[in-house]
Amino acid sequence: MPHHEQSEMIRDQRDLSRGARQILSGSGVRMIARILLIVFVAKMYGVAAFGRLGETVAIIELCAAFSTFGLNKTLLGELANTDGTAHSLSSTVYEGLLLATIISITIAIVLWFSWGVIFPTGATPRLAALGVPLIAMSDVALTATRHFRTVAWDTIAKAIVKPWGFLIFALLGYFLSSSQILGDQLKVSLIEALIGGYILSLFCAALLAFFVATKMYGLPQQSPLIKNSLRMGQRSFPIAINETGIFALRRIDIIILGLVVGPSASGVYYLGRQLATVVEKIRYMYEPMLAPIIAQAQTDGKIGEHLSRLCLFIFTVQLGMLSFTVLFGEQIMTWFGGGFAVGASVLVILLLSELIDGTVALTELPVVFRHPRWPPRSILFTVFIECMLVGLFAHYFGAMGAAIGFLLAMLTLASIRLILVKRLFGFMIFNWSYLHILTLAIITTILGYGILEFGDNKLPMQFIAGSIFLSCYIMIARKLLRPQKPVKAN
Template identity: 25%
Template sequence: MTIAASDADLATLARGGRTNFIGFLLRLAARFPFLFIAGRMYGLDALGRFAYAIIVVEFAAQLATMGLKRGLAKQLTESTRDHAHEVWDALIVCVLASLVIGGFLIAVPELMFPNSALNGLDRLLPLVVILIAAADIALSALAYRLDVGATVRARSIVEPWTLGIAAFALAFVTKRDGLIISYVLSMAAAFVASIIPLIRSYGWPRLWRPRLNLIAGIARQNTPLAAADAIEWASRRIDVAMLGLFLPPAAVAVYWMAQQIASIPQKLKTSFDSILAPIISQNLTAGNTRAVAEQVSQVGFWIIGAQLGTALMIGIPGEAVMGVVGPNFVAGTGALALLLAAEFMAATAAVSESALIYISRGRNAMISLLVIGIEAGLCFALLYAAREVRLPGFFPKNGGQLPLYYQAAAPALGLLMALGLGSIIKARLLSRLLNAPVTGWRWALAWAAIVGSVVGWAATQYLPEWAELAFGIPAIAGSYLVTLWYFGFGPDDRELFRLKRRQSDTPAVAENLNAGSAESL
């Protein structure tokens, strides 16, 4: 790959990352109001019911995309057909899969509501699977044309703000079903915000007939990728499911809230997914494996750096952060810290997988299956041990048994250990397949983390809780970023913060970027 092409790819990655990072900040700004409303205005029982139901529905939607959420880029790169036909074929695939999977959940609604009676339209909740899966496919197709702004609007503005506003309004109508109804409305709004730009970009397909044999081939080809997507998604939910087998709904609700806050850094990784996929698939098609290794390492550093900084900002003043959504949730601070560490450990695996899904789908899926198996075993063993262990010298009031919320943190520890192992295995496999080093770690991250931790410790020691949030979090972020900027960032890293297009960008790349992101926000 020529230097010019490399610079163009870097500029593309940086621009897509900037746009989606803005989207991440917007999503963060919208997410906390919803968590506040859910924690303060709805009871733990309603929140626990909502949490379990959407876990099942979103898992079904993940399966219904048939791996095309990430596989569509490769499909479009290799296809000689009209791209509009390919995209609409992919939509047909996910709609058919959604009908099958959603129909199963409609027939067995107890899978969504195992601990509560069915009410009203609960049985029809799986119909939202169609909206979620179709929106994911539409946004993936737009990302192939570098229109990451559509993802920002749909997932970072329309969806979370619809969810928060609806949850607030419905709290005065029905506390039992308000969260679930709000969720359906937010998914419907995100679907509309995804389909409209898709039609504008690709248009209605002309002279198109759904090709059932081709659709079946697409589904069969993407089975390993669909499995990897489902496994990756399940790895972030199996801990909640396992927790429900051992502990009461209130503990599940507190853990779920900690998980929602801890998953915020995970969105940083997905900020680059849509823009990284077409670049990797195109370079692999051209045989530029070393360029792929460099791109994965570069984006890996950006993601690890951002996730580490966000984890420090949220984790150090963890009690204050959890207290914002309600005093009952402060008990989940320990789980929050472990979950944040788990997300940081998972970053390397997540970025490595962006290339593995194109190079070795089968082995990637097998590794993911191994990791989730280890996670399930660790979660079960740690939960069992936490429930059975007796420490009379420390907890005499409970007969020496660990308090409930100490037990609830056990699955987070299992998740941390399993995801760390997965990162090591996947990074080593990708490095061997590309015959080039793949790593996003730099020691400057450790120095920046130390500086940020010292500032954070001082904030928690000398500031009241409200000031920890108002002044402590910005101080942690500022000290961390300044240290990383001066001791860890090189010229390529600073491209992420460059506001103007570099002169070295080729006209073609500039044209694609402008076409994809002219209406980013």
């Protein structure tokens, strides 16, 4: 490798590590807030309210994903293709924001007037529709901040302001709804308090996003041109379909389950989904910083080297979490309330699904930038498969059936992504290191299970088994992990 390419690789790896540390620190803070929020809402608001929250958030975030119109990926490429002047960068950012604003407000208005059709019993307030423009516009603004290879503000908004704000507002809302301080005329229901807290947390995150974006790019010197926004939207349309499909993969199953079975089953499933999201976010430690690196990469070799190393690392971490959940899944779910104990198997299946998806998910980034028409096709096909399988299995097996349908959909998507990256770039991501890590996980899980059985599953033995499992897995995995160069396909 030439000297200048080695220097670029070192710089890229340094930026990836820095971004991962920023997101990892934020993920820890976010995970604490998420767990506290889940415990509080599940115990105080109840399983049905928790399920109704999951259905509402799924609809809002799915609409917001389309409203972003793929700019959370393509905006970085648009900024990389400018002449680099402050004026051109600023114009591009505000043209992207204008596009997201138009689409998101239009969808929010449609949702506002059709909310009674979606929830005919008036189970949730139509105020939730305001979340669509708040999420979409803040996502575009935060994406613009990553052009300068920093994810700090993205992490602060999504890992601190939004989850902790939601927790604080949910606590306040519960207090107001259960007390007489507002009087009978102003009294709000539990679900209104919960949805109101969600919207207020999105508003706070949006304020921070707009403040940081204007500090970095300045205020627009002239009104954004609508024709340039429409052209940008035309270029990003394939990715808009792709990103909406990706969000649909983890939202449509909750919506279908709620329609087929009801809010109690969707509450159990939504809890498993929230816990599995912690594992899913492992790949997002690197994706925000990897996206601009791949967008600016000059050779396929650099892309392949980054992907090979990161996919193996993600597989190792997520497999360790899956194995730990196999040992302690029932205890984890019971901690959130007795009504959730039945979801232990659901959680294991969801984590297995996230392992399959997370291991190969990053391979989609170069396809997005180089061959943008392929990802939407694969995502739409997978969503179609998921809708059929989740609807079918959920009808007979409830939350477990929805998890099985999601697992089969993730297997389908992972297979398509591996085929695409092999044909388009000639890379084979898997190597013998994956088998070594899998063997390690099986052995340490069996060891932990044996300790639990020997100790009759008492709390001290659970602690010992968990400590031994984590210590052995981390110690041996560190020795097995080595940077792997991509193998050229024949």
